[in-house]
Amino acid sequence: xxxxxxxxxxxxxxxxxxxxxxxxxxxxxxxxxxxxxxxxxxxxxxxxxxxxxxxxxxxxxxxxxxxxxxxxxxxxxxxxxxxxxxxxxxxxxxxxxxxxxxxxxxxxxxxxxxxxxxxxxxxxxxxxxxxxxxxxxxxxxxxxxxxxxxxxxxxxxxxxxxxxxxxxxxxxxxxxxxxxxxxxxxxxxxxxxxxxxxxxxxxxxxxxxxxxxxxxxxxxxxxxxxxxxxxxxxxxxxxxxxxxxxxxxxxxxxxxxxxxxxxxxxxxxxxxxxxxxxxxxxxxxxxxxxxxxxxxxxxxxxxxxxxxxxxxxxxxxxxxxxxxxxxxxxxxxxxxxxxxxxxxxxxxxxxxxxxxxxxxxxxxxxxxxxxxxxxxxxxxxxxxxxxxxxxxxxxxxxxxxxxxxxxxxxxxxxxxxxxxxxxxxxxxxxxxxxxxxxxxxxxxx
Amino acid sequence: xxxxxxxxxxxxxxxxxxxxxxxxxxxxxxxxxxxxxxxxxxxxxxxxxxxxxxxxxxxxxxxxxxxxxxxxxxxxxxxxxxxxxxxxxxxxxxxxxxxxxxxxxxxxxxxxxxxxxxxxxxxxxxxxxxxxxxxxxxxxxxxxxxxxxxxxxxxxxxxxxxxxxxxxxxxxxxxxxxxxxxxxxxxxxxxxxxxxxxxxxxxxxxxxxxxxxxxxxxxxxxxxxxxxxxxxxx
Numbered sequence: 034x035x036x037x038x039x040x041x042x043x044x045x046x047x048x049x050x051x052x053x054x055x056x057x058x059x060x061x062x063x064x065x066x067x068x069x070x071x072x073x074x075x076x077x078x079x080x081x082x083x084x085x086x087x088x089x090x091x092x093x094x095x096x097x098x099x100x101x102x103x104x105x106x107x108x109x110x111x112x113x114x115x116x117x118x119x120x121x122x123x124x125x126x127x128x129x130x131x132x133x134x135x136x137x138x139x140x141x142x143x144x145x146x147x148x149x150x151x152x153x154x155x156x157x158x159x160x161x162x163x164x165x166x167x168x169x170x171x172x173x174x175x176x177x178x179x180x181x182x183x184x185x186x187x188x189x190x191x192x193x194x195x196x197x198x199x200x201x202x203x204x205x206x207x208x209x210x211x212x213x214x215x216x217x218x219x220x221x222x223x224x225x226x227x228x229x230x231x232x233x234x235x236x237x238x239x240x241x242x243x244x245x246x247x248x249x250x251x252x253x254x255x256x257x258x259x260x261x262x263x264x265x266x267x268x269x270x271x272x273x274x275x276x277x278x279x280x281x282x283x284x285x286x287x288x289x290x291x292x293x294x295x296x297x298x299x300x301x302x303x304x305x306x307x308x309x310x311x312x313x314x315x316x317x318x319x320x321x322x323x324x325x326x327x328x329x330x331x332x333x334x335x336x337x338x339x340x341x342x343x344x345x346x347x348x349x350x351x352x353x354x355x356x357x358x359x360x361x362x363x364x365x366x367x368x369x370x371x372x373x374x375x376x377x378x379x380x381x382x383x384x385x386x387x388x389x390x391x392x393x394x395x396x397x398x399x400x401x402x403x404x405x406x407x408x409x410x411x412x413x414x415x416x417x418x419x420x421x422x423x424x425x426x427x428x429x430x431x432x433x434x435x436x437x438x439x440x441x442x443x444x445x446x447x448x449x450x451x452x453x454x455x456x457x458x459x460x461x462x463x464x465x466x467x468x469x470x471x472x473x474x475x476x477x478x
Numbered sequence: 479x480x481x482x483x484x485x486x487x488x489x490x491x492x493x494x495x496x497x498x499x500x501x502x503x504x505x506x507x508x509x510x511x512x513x514x515x516x517x518x519x520x521x522x523x524x525x526x527x528x529x530x531x532x533x534x535x536x537x538x539x540x541x542x543x544x545x546x547x548x549x550x551x552x553x554x555x556x557x558x559x560x561x562x563x564x565x566x567x568x569x570x571x572x573x574x575x576x577x578x579x580x581x582x583x584x585x586x587x588x589x590x591x592x593x594x595x596x597x598x599x600x601x602x603x604x605x606x607x608x609x610x611x612x613x614x615x616x617x618x619x620x621x622x623x624x625x626x627x628x629x630x631x632x633x634x635x636x637x638x639x640x641x642x643x644x645x646x647x648x649x650x651x652x653x654x655x656x657x658x659x660x661x662x663x664x665x666x667x668x669x670x671x672x673x674x675x676x677x678x679x680x681x682x683x684x685x686x687x688x689x690x691x692x693x694x695x696x697x698x699x700x701x702x703x704x705x706x707x708x709x710x711x712x
Contacts, residue, residue, distance in 0.1 A: 038591045049579045372575045375536060376589035377564020377640065379557050471563075472537040475575065 034382045043389040047397075050362065054394055057358040060351030061398020062405060065451045068344030069406025069443060074413070075340045077438040079333035083326065084434065092326065093145075094181070095297040095309050097138065098318040102127030128316030129291030138297055141311055143304040148181065149174035149292035151273055155280030159266075160230040161222055164207040168199075169265040172273020178255070180298060183262055187225040188253035192269050198253040199224060202264040224251045235280050245279055348454050351398065355458035359391050363466045370466050371474030380467040387463035388456055395455020402451060403444040410437040482545075483644065483675050484510035484533055489542035491528050491698075502528040504698035506542070510691065512643075515670040516677045517685050519706070520695035526679040527648055529695065533677065534567050534646045535559045546644065564592060568637030570666075572649035574629045576621040576636075582608060583617040586635045593640060607635035611665060627658025634665055645669055647678045651685070663688055 047054050128134070130149065138147045153170035173181075178190035178198055190198055204221040212218070233245040255262055278285050297312065297319075299305050305323040312319040363370070373383055417436035425433070486508040493500045502525040510516050520526040531537040532544055535551050544551045546566060554562065563569075576585045586607055587600035595603075608617050611631040613624075621629050630650060637645055647666060651659030659682065667688045670676045678685055686692060694706035701709070 034592050035594045038594070038597075042591065045579070368575060369577060372577070373592075374560065375534070375563060375569050375575075376636070377560055377592045379560040379592070381557075382560075382592055470537065472531045475536070475571070 034378075034385070039382075039385050039389055042386055043393050046386070046390055047393050053358060053361075054397070057351075057354045058394050058398035058401065060354040061348065061395055061451050061455065062401040064344060064346075064348030064351045064454075065399045065402020065447050066406035066409065067347045067402075068341055068447050068450070069403055069439065070409050070413070070437070071340035071344050072337050072443055073406070073410045073437045073439040075333060075337040076440060076443075077414075077436050078336070079330065080435055080438050081433040082329050082333065092302050092321070092323050093299045093305060095299065095305060095312065095319050095321045097130065097295045097297055097312055098293070098320075099130045099291050100126070100128040100316055100318055126316055130293075130295050130317065131288050131291045133288075134291065135295060137315065138295065138312065141308055143300050143308055144297055145300050146175070146180050146296075146298040148296045148298065149270060149287070149294070150296060151270060151277065151293050153273060153280075154277045156234040158232040158234065159207075160232060161207060161224065161227065163209060163211065164219060164222060165210050166203070166207040168203055168206060169261070170273065170276075171265050171267050172270040172276075173267050174270040174292070176269070178253075178267055181262075181296060182298075183258070184256045185253045186256040188251070190253050190255070192267065193252070194269065194272065195249060196252040196268075197229065197249040198255060198267045199229075199251055200255050200263040200265045201257050203266060204254075206264070225254050227251055231276075233276060233280060235282075245276075247276075345450075348451065352454045352458040355391055355394050355455050356462060358394065359387065359459045359462035360465075362390070363387065363462050367469065367474050367477035370469050371471050371477065374469070374471035375475060383469075384463050384467035387466045388459050391459020391463065392452050392456040395458070396448070396452040398455070399448040399451025403447050406447070407439055407444060410439050413437045481512050482509050483512045483514070483547060484508065484677075485543075485545045486533075487543050489529075489532065489544060490540045491525070491532060491537070492540045501698050503532070503539075506695075506698070506700055508693065508700065510675070510677065512675060513670070513673060514675050514690045515667065515688055516675075516691040516693060517689040518677065518679045518693045518695060519681060519683075519686070521681065521710075523697075524695040525698040526695045530646050530648050530677065530679045533644075534569060535562045536569075564589070565640055566642055567644045567646055568640070568642040570630065570633050570637050570645065570647040570650045572652040574621070574626075574633045574653070576629055576632060578621050581618050581620050582613060582624065582632045582635075585621070585632055586639055589636060589639050603639060604635070607638055608632070610638075611635045625658065626654045627661055630654060630658070630662050631665065634662070634669075638669070643674060645674055645676045647676065647680075649680055649682075650678065651680065651682050660684070 135147050135149065138144060151172045153172070157167060157170060159166045159168055173192070175181075176192050178192070183190055183198075185198070186201060188198070192198060204224050207219070207222055209216075209219050228248050228250050231247045231249060233247075235243050237243060249268065257263055274285055274287075297308065299308050302323060305321050306327065309319045309321050309324065370383060373386075414435065414437050418433070421433050421436065486506055489503055489506040489508075490501065491503040493502055504525075506525075506529065508529075518526045518529060528537070532539050532551070533546065535546075535554070539552050542552070546562070549562065549566075551559070551562065577588065580588065583601065583604045586604040590600045590603065605614070605617060608614055611634055613628060613631055613635070616624060616628060616632075621632070624632065630653075634645075634650075645666070650662050650666065654662060663682075663685055666676050666678060670688070670690075678689075692703065694701050694703055696706060696709055
């Protein structure tokens with residue numbers, strides 16, 4: 034029997050019992066729509082979470098800190114002997130980020146750059162005309178902040194002696210220390226291409242305040258990243274080192290003491306976790322937002338499976354409906370099956386026809402379900418996005434771009450799944466039909 | 479010498495009904511020649527329909543042998559039996575067995591779907607056969623819109639669609655009024671004269687006048703015409 038003839042016959046048979054087919058298919062429609070909506074919702078939630086997470090920082094960066102040796106509290110109790118801490122039982126080995134250690138990190142395959150950085154360890158007041166502010170000051174071991182994935186909204190991202198690059202929120206922190214009540218708050222100054230005065234403050238043993246004043250030129254304002262760089266000031270590491278040496282009153286030797294933090298830039302997001310593990314194996318502390326992102330993604334994957342499972346239960350109920358409808362159809366059409374066999378239909382022909390009818394109900398229901406699920410998803414998107422946009426407007430932050438997201442594979446998968454459900458439901462009734470003894474089928478009353 | 483179309487030897491068919499065994503056919507030997515018009519007569523329960531279904535490959539014997547056109551049916555697998563039914567025989571049933579949702583033309587063309595004949599050819603052949611049985615203008619009518627006699631003619635056209643050498647008719651006039659019954663008998667006779675073998679199971683005595691061969695069945699056994707008539711009188 035030709036495929037086209039089978040399809041034509043199946044369509045004719047379904048059309049004959051259109052009302053019953055439609056009622057049975059409604060179950061599949063509901064199940065498929067539930068799968069599409071719920072899985073789309075889980076995917077939408079994941080997309081949202083990822084969008085927010087990408088603001089945490091560049092996902093191709095790993096923050097590496099040194100490990101300072103010593104006893105570490107272990108849940109299992111006291112660590113064993115202190116024989117050099119090599120056993121690892123509660124004793125961590127010291128791993129400092131010295132220059133040779135940095136070369137070791139650079140040697141790891143997939144590492145693009147290793148950039149040391151340090152924070153200012155002194156009190157600081159920034160002055161710009163009559164305005165004052167405090168800020169996070171970072172000394173960075175590169176002249177090009179572009180290596181960290183930072184971009185300028187004004188000026189450049191390269192550093193030279195006596196210049197700084199500031200985050201976009203730095204200017205907003207400036208205030209007038211002499212502002213009187215009732216006086217208007219000054220607007221955030223435009224600091225680009227201006228000189229900023231750094232006033233470092235430390236105290237001697239007698240509690241006397243000692244100040245040191247320096248001037249830096251703002252050569253660049255960074256574009257917003259929603260990360261630490263937004264409210265930080267970047268300057269060369271050697272200049273920051275000089276500030277810290279002044280503040281602590283002693284020389285800092287990076288070759289001996291090591292850097293307090295190193296940024297390892299990796300060529301691809303896919304390699305981040307692997308390289309993080311390699312760095313940890315070397316004895317350093319390594320942190321990447323990627324591990325967090327992966328945890329979140331795993332959570333959403335489980336959510337998708339659970340949501341999909343809820344929809345699948347609805348489909349399972351529909352499957353019972355299909356099996357019932359097919360069993361009824363075969364009872365009603367027993368004589369017709371007998372006739373089919375009498376005029377030369379093989380068992381395989383009969384099986385194909387009845388399986389095809391069951392799969393057809395699944396397919397039609399799936400088609401309706403996909404359509405309704407997709408439309409409902411679009412509807413939820415419109416309503417939810419308006420609500421979420423209001424929420425983020427009142428609480429700050431960027432509004433989510435999507436609430437329910439239906440990837441192309443989902444409707445295709447749902448349609449195939451619904452058809453398969455129909456096919457499986459029809460298997461038993463169709464097998465019964467195919468194996469009927471022709472003479473008994475013909476005599477069936 | 480006439481060559482045999484159907485050769486049957488020691489054919490038995492037993493059914494289990496509750497706890498007892500019913501011997502529907504009990505050691506039948508039969509030889510039916512090519513291009514014959516055979517009428518099988520017998521009262522209800524004599525096993526005549528069972529014999530027809532076994533010859534048509536719609537059922538399997540309990541014992542014995544059946545050959546049609548030299549092909550042994552006993553022992554044939556399901557698939558081969560289906561192909562045998564498709565090509566070698568055409569059935570006409572008492573209750574017509576037409577598909578109510580299909581019109582006459584579609585009903586006639588229905589068996590050709592299983593042979594993979596293209597729709598255009600099916601349509602052409604269905605029209606031709608309906609014309610042959612005198613229903614050229616009824617092709618678009620559904621079974622519900624046709625008389626009993628007309629429905630049986632559609633069924634006869636359907637039986638011819640794969641051009642089989644043997645037509646098996648099970649009480650073809652049983653559900654028809656007298657005039658329609660005669661019409662169907664004449665049609666079967668025409669089919670016989672066109673070169674086909676026809677085997678009719680009936681208890682309609684009028685059919686005998688068309689017969690070239692007569693078979694009488696009583697309680698699953700073949701008997702002579704005399705024995706049959708004597709039994710009918712008792």
